[in-house]
Amino acid sequence: MYRFLLSRQWVILTLVALLLIPAMIRLGIWQMHRYDERAARNQLVSDALSAKPVPVEKLTAPGQAVATNERYRTVTAKGHFDTDDEVVVRRRTNADDEVGYHVLTPFVLNDGKVLLVNRGWIPADQGASQSAFPKVPAPPRGELTVTGRLMPDETTEASGIKNLQGLPDRQIMLINSEHEARRLDAQVLGGYLAQTGPAPKGDTPQQLGEPGDENAALNYAYAIQWWLFAAGVPIGWVVLVRRELRDRRERAAEESATEAQPAAV
Template identity: 80%
Template sequence: MYRFLLSRQWVILTLVALLLIPTMIRLGIWQMHRYEERTARNELVSDALDARPVPVERMTSPGHTVTSKERYHSVTAKGRFDTGDEVVVRRRTNSDDAVGYHVLTPFVLDDGKVLLVNRGWIPADGPSQTEFPEIPEPPRGEITVTGRLMPDETTEASGIKNLQGLPDRQIMLINSEHEARRLGAEVLGGYIVQTAPAPKGDTPEPLGKPGSEDAALNYAYAIQWWLFAAGVPVGWVILVRRERRDRAAAASAPAEDKETAPAPA
């Protein structure tokens, strides 16, 4: 009755089904791991954004690598901006995906150490990409700034190549070690994205808060893959039963034809 399962066509079909089931289960497990990773990241970001600001030197120091738990934590610092050593970070976009620069200004603390402050985004509307753009002045004198702590940027993490031979006072990546060598000063590890005080005239344009990753989508994909895996054997059984029914109907057709055929005269 089921000898047709030994045919070449059905052997191949069965092997494909047996291969698809564990593959789809593994894909579901992978999506569930992605869901757990994104959920954990969202919780870390939310906890960091909700935490009370602390003095920056409690979170970082020269040579320190900002960890994922420290990232986005709100910190404060007291000192003054040093616009003479200010640089711009090329090829950065704002919330409307317009290409421009991030303004990176050294902030000299009371103890002489330097904190890198990303003051925000400005448009690249100068006459050329080689000229240093016009940048709004930060507050003068001693002030207290607040910002979100960020790790040093790398090509591996950002996908941005650290190009050489750039115009004067232009960089591709924010890196405290590189800036320490350039400034000849002790620079705290990482940098901050300034959140206060707000710039006059909203320029540089403040950078928005980090968005949460869509972890629920990975959860839905995991369920989807597991449903597909459960559907493969169900579909295989349906196909087998239909094939058996079709073959039985084809075998009974000649017998019925003989019974209904007219007798010879």
């Protein structure tokens, strides 16, 4: 009665089932790796945000990349803003997904080096040309101390944002200290500062919110789901085999009953 398992249909079905089981197991393992990676990133962000503020010069320098474990670290800097060389970063959104600009203002330190400060988000002026420089609220004048989260340079590879050429004057696509060092002809510290202080007053750019935790629990749930699917494949195969065997037995019994009936006279 089990010879039907050698038919082409059942051989193909069995091979597909045998291939699905390891594939689903591997997908579950991959989701667990993703869970570990996201949990580790969340911990790094949490540790960075809770760390004691330090002077920015302790964590970065001209031509130096911001290390992964120093991303989001709270740093301070003393100096003054240089609005003459201020630029805006195109196609940036706020918490409500409104499209506008990020305001990037050079902050000249007391030793002459420059720190790029992302002062926050401003809306795009719908009535103005996209090629015109938007109205940007001025930062405080004179010497002051700014506080913010240290961020690495933006790249196309990491962000997916293309660094378009031929943009309007004083508009850029990516915040990159190397590019800005060439534009400013100055020593620019690696990375940039997402400003959090002084607290905004009046008509100032909307400061960027704190980074949220990535939902690592979803990857854990997906891993369990894939493993349950893998366990369900052989169970489903057995159910199908038993159903096919039952149907064949019922057909065989019906055929036997028909053959046993006496011929009509």
